[in-house]
Amino acid sequence: MIPIGLHAYLVVAASLFCFGLFCVLTRRNSIGLLIGIELMLNAGNLNVVAFSRFIGSPIEGQIWAIMVIILAASEAVIFLALLIAIYQNFNTIDVDEIAMLKE
Amino acid sequence: MSNSYVAEVAYLVLVLPLIAFAIQIFFGRNLPRKGDWVSLGAIVGSLAGSLYIACQSLSAHDPQWTVHRIFDWFRVGNAYLLGGVLVDNLTAVMLVVVTGVSTLVHIYSTAYMHGDPKYSRYFGFLSLFSFSMLGLILADNIFFLYCFWELVGVSSYFLIGFWNERQAPADAAKKAFLTNRVGDIGFFLGIMILWHQLGTFSYVDIFQAVRMGEMSGLVSILGLGDVGLLTLAGLCLFCGAVGKSAQFPLHVWLPDAMEGPTPVSALIHAATMVAAGVYMVGRLFPLFTPSALLVIAYVGCITAFFAGTIAITANDIKRVLAYSTVSQLGYMIMALGVGGYTPGLQHLMTHAWFKALLFLCSGSVILGLHHTQDMREMGGLRKKMPVTFWTMLIGTLALCGVPPFSGFFSKDAILAACLEFGIGHPQHLALFVLGVAGAGITTFYMFRLIFMTFYGEPRNLEKYDHAQESPLPVILPLVILAALAIGSGWGHWFQDRIQPPPDSQFFLAQTGWGGEAVHVADEGGHGGAAHTIAMLCSILAVIIGFGFSYILYFSRTISPKAIAERYPTCYRWLLNKYYVDEFYQSYVIEPLLAWNDFLFRFDRKVIDGFVNGVARTTRVAADILGRIDLYIVDGLVNYLAEIWLELGQKVRRLHQGRIQEYLVVALALAVLFILGHSIVS
Numbered sequence: 103m104i105p106i107g108l109h110a111y112l113v114v115a116a117s118l119f120c121f122g123l124f125c126v127l128t129r130r131n132s133i134g135l136l137i138g139i140e141l142m143l144n145a146g147n148l149n150v151v152a153f154s155r156f157i158g159s160p161i162e163g164q165i166w167a168i169m170v171i172i173l174a175a176s177e178a179v180i181f182l183a184l185l186i187a188i189y190q191n192f193n194t195i196d197v198d199e200i201a202m203l204k205e
Numbered sequence: 206m207s208n209s210y211v212a213e214v215a216y217l218v219l220v221l222p223l224i225a226f227a228i229q230i231f232f233g234r235n236l237p238r239k240g241d242w243v244s245l246g247a248i249v250g251s252l253a254g255s256l257y258i259a260c261q262s263l264s265a266h267d268p269q270w271t272v273h274r275i276f277d278w279f280r281v282g283n284a285y286l287l288g289g290v291l292v293d294n295l296t297a298v299m300l301v302v303v304t305g306v307s308t309l310v311h312i313y314s315t316a317y318m319h320g321d322p323k324y325s326r327y328f329g330f331l332s333l334f335s336f337s338m339l340g341l342i343l344a345d346n347i348f349f350l351y352c353f354w355e356l357v358g359v360s361s362y363f364l365i366g367f368w369n370e371r372q373a374p375a376d377a378a379k380k381a382f383l384t385n386r387v388g389d390i391g392f393f394l395g396i397m398i399l400w401h402q403l404g405t406f407s408y409v410d411i412f413q414a415v416r417m418g419e420m421s422g423l424v425s426i427l428g429l430g431d432v433g434l435l436t437l438a439g440l441c442l443f444c445g446a447v448g449k450s451a452q453f454p455l456h457v458w459l460p461d462a463m464e465g466p467t468p469v470s471a472l473i474h475a476a477t478m479v480a481a482g483v484y485m486v487g488r489l490f491p492l493f494t495p496s497a498l499l500v501i502a503y504v505g506c507i508t509a510f511f512a513g514t515i516a517i518t519a520n521d522i523k524r525v526l527a528y529s530t531v532s533q534l535g536y537m538i539m540a541l542g543v544g545g546y547t548p549g550l551q552h553l554m555t556h557a558w559f560k561a562l563l564f565l566c567s568g569s570v571i572l573g574l575h576h577t578q579d580m581r582e583m584g585g586l587r588k589k590m591p592v593t594f595w596t597m598l599i600g601t602l603a604l605c606g607v608p609p610f611s612g613f614f615s616k617d618a619i620l621a622a623c624l625e626f627g628i629g630h631p632q633h634l635a636l637f638v639l640g641v642a643g644a645g646i647t648t649f650y651m652f653r654l655i656f657m658t659f660y661g662e663p664r665n666l667e668k669y670d671h672a673q674e675s676p677l678p679v680i681l682p683l684v685i686l687a688a689l690a691i692g693s694g695w696g697h698w699f700q701d702r703i704q705p706p707p708d709s710q711f712f713l714a715q716t717g718w719g720g721e722a723v724h725v726a727d728e729g730g731h732g733g734a735a736h737t738i739a740m741l742c743s744i745l746a747v748i749i750g751f752g753f754s755y756i757l758y759f760s761r762t763i764s765p766k767a768i769a770e771r772y773p774t775c776y777r778w779l780l781n782k783y784y785v786d787e788f789y790q791s792y793v794i795e796p797l798l799a800w801n802d803f804l805f806r807f808d809r810k811v812i813d814g815f816v817n818g819v820a821r822t823t824r825v826a827a828d829i830l831g832r833i834d835l836y837i838v839d840g841l842v843n844y845l846a847e848i849w850l851e852l853g854q855k856v857r858r859l860h861q862g863r864i865q866e867y868l869v870v871a872l873a874l875a876v877l878f879i880l881g882h883s884i885v886s
Contacts, residue, residue, distance in 0.1 A: 123872065127865050135864075197864055 111152035119145035132188070132195040136181050143174045211261055212274035215290045218254035218300065219339050221247040226332040233325030244328040245311045248335055252308045255300035262297035268704045270294055273345060273409070287407060291345035294702040298554055299342045299484060303477050305689075306561045307335045309682035310472040313565055316678035317468050317572060327367060327466070334360035338477050342484065346406035347396050350485065354392070354445065357481055358385050361473050365465040374464040381458035388448020388455050395441030402434065412491045412706070439497035442489060443504075450482025450534045453508040457786055459531055463523040467568030470523060475530050475560040480553050483537045487550050490541065491706050502542025502626075502636055509535030510639045511783065513646040517653070518779040521578050522567045525654050529604065530560055532643060536619050539636060545622025546705040552615035555694050559603035559612055562686035566597035569675045569683065570658060574668050580657040582665040589672045594659045596683040601655055603690040605648040605747050611694030616644065621739040628735060641742045648750030656758035 122141030129135055147167045154163020185195055192200050225247035233240040262270055275289035311331060318327050337356035344350040359382075366378025400406065403414045414420065415435065423431040446452065451459035462474045473479070486493070486501065493501065509532050516528035533556050540549030571578055573590050587594045603610035606617060620640050627634035663669035674680070757765045769776040781787065 127868055127872070200862075 108156040115145045115148040211272040214254045218251045221250045222332040222336040229329030239325040244332045252304040255304045259297045259301045289345040290343045302557045306476040310468045313682045314468045330363045348406040364469040365462045377461040377464040384458040385448045391441045391444020398438040436494040436497045439493040446482030456531045460527040471561045471564030476557040505535045505538030506636045509643045513643045516650040540619040543626040548618030555611040555615045559600045559690035562600040569593040573672045583658045584661045585663040587659040596687040599687045601651045614694035621736040624735045624739045645746035645750035648747045649754045652754035
């Protein structure tokens, strides 16, 4: 069995990041944006854990990864609260519709 | 020492009316009976205190009896001012006179002023006046004297103009105040000369310094000649007396002051306030140099004679008495001027009683006739108003100097002093002659008043029918004053106690000419050939005056009209009071008004013009500045703002508000950066 090296993890993480980025850039729905951001964050997590497993001390990367997960959770809470407020004001959560700075 | 309480009692005498005044002014209207009992109680208290002081003075039997109490009034740096009370025999007599007349006037006023809308204020002013006059008497220095002097002036102003809703009293009050001011300027200058030279206000210190020969220097007046400094100071001080005691040529205010309520005329313009000038001359007697005294004597003599002649033609009952007051004050001043210190001050005392009596009687007549003052509307009132008639007759006899009424003793002593002086200096014999003539004239016009008012047929039947005797509060003071008018001259109590201050002997002895007069005064006036001659002359003058009066106004053998028609110029001059008022009108008041008018125009045209010009210039300058501000400064600021606005308009296109586009740009830049970085490395 061929051992799975660092590269494999990095490739998976990079593709995950690209999916997330694509999702953020293309989605019209705000919740889609949130999901995209979550994907990108998790790609980062995967990188951190992988690097830590193969290069640095194994436990350090995992601690940082958990930190990021906590951060992502808080960020999701704030994001959803903002969305509720936006929905109450604009009756929509379409990011193109709420471009107030435009005019 | 029984004298130990005198100073305390003197303070009490002074303060009581002041407290009454304060109560009257603040609460008078709400008190029962409108508070007249407050003022009356205060003045009765003062009278009691004055009587206590007088008893101490009488029992001392000492011409030099003095109680002097000093307190530190205030200090500013090294300068300090002492206050204090000085009580001597003269003060004691004056205290009784002032509080006595004032008490009787208070009682009288309760009836006379009954129902007046400003009743409580009237009594407040009476209290204020009593306070001022008592302070004037008790003062131990010229500064206090001056303060109270002015207070007396202002209370007089309030009381003359008491009915200020009418024009005449308001004018009279103004006239009195302003005329007094003229004299007071002189008084003030005199005080300043003394202060500048001696650095003290206290009588005692001033007399001491004068006795030591300080202030013996000369001053040149406008280069016209040298005058002794002390003479100048004395004459300046005397100016104050000329104003306050209504001496020629500042007598014009007193007859007009009769516009005030009659009890006020009795209190202020007959018995007490006008006495202040005489009292001041007496109090400062040691100051006056022989030359100053000579001027004083002549001013008094002229006043005595010429005011008497005016009274002959006056028809208003109060004006007759007013001119008679001016005339009698002239006698007092003349007596002091010839060195007759005691007679002058004795006349001050006796005159206070009988002149207050005469005024209150005239008030009673006026009240009985429902406010008629013109003697031509009176007549035959003897039966309608018996008490008023008899008391007024007593007052008249006392004023004329008929023995044994009080006026006889004092007036006689004055004439004797003048005669002594005239014998010593024959060139000044005119003083005596005019004095005797004045006595005759006094009798003439006083009996003219009596005959016109109380005898003959009633000239106005309607008023006569309604006439009635006055109520008890009016009658009572009349009777008391009548008793005093008869008896206050008896005995030697006055002459024994009030003698020229020893300091003044210095001048009199040094120059010699006043010595005899003082000598007569010392003897009490009932000895010596001069005195006998003076007495005979004055009695003769009284008889002649009475005779003329009787012929003209009682038996009517000769009609007064005929005499008036025979000497029209003379009559016109007398009727118009020697045109003194007209003289002031055309030579003082009108030039003053013209000058004021000129100043007004100057103010209006030049000063106001200048100010307005400045204002206009400022306005134009402000306008220009405003435009600069608006167009240049603001324009610049606005222009800058517009530049930024346009820039902003251009830049704002970049901000579409679409997050995803920003992200694309950010991503693209990040990719470019990474690519660029890898190419470079």
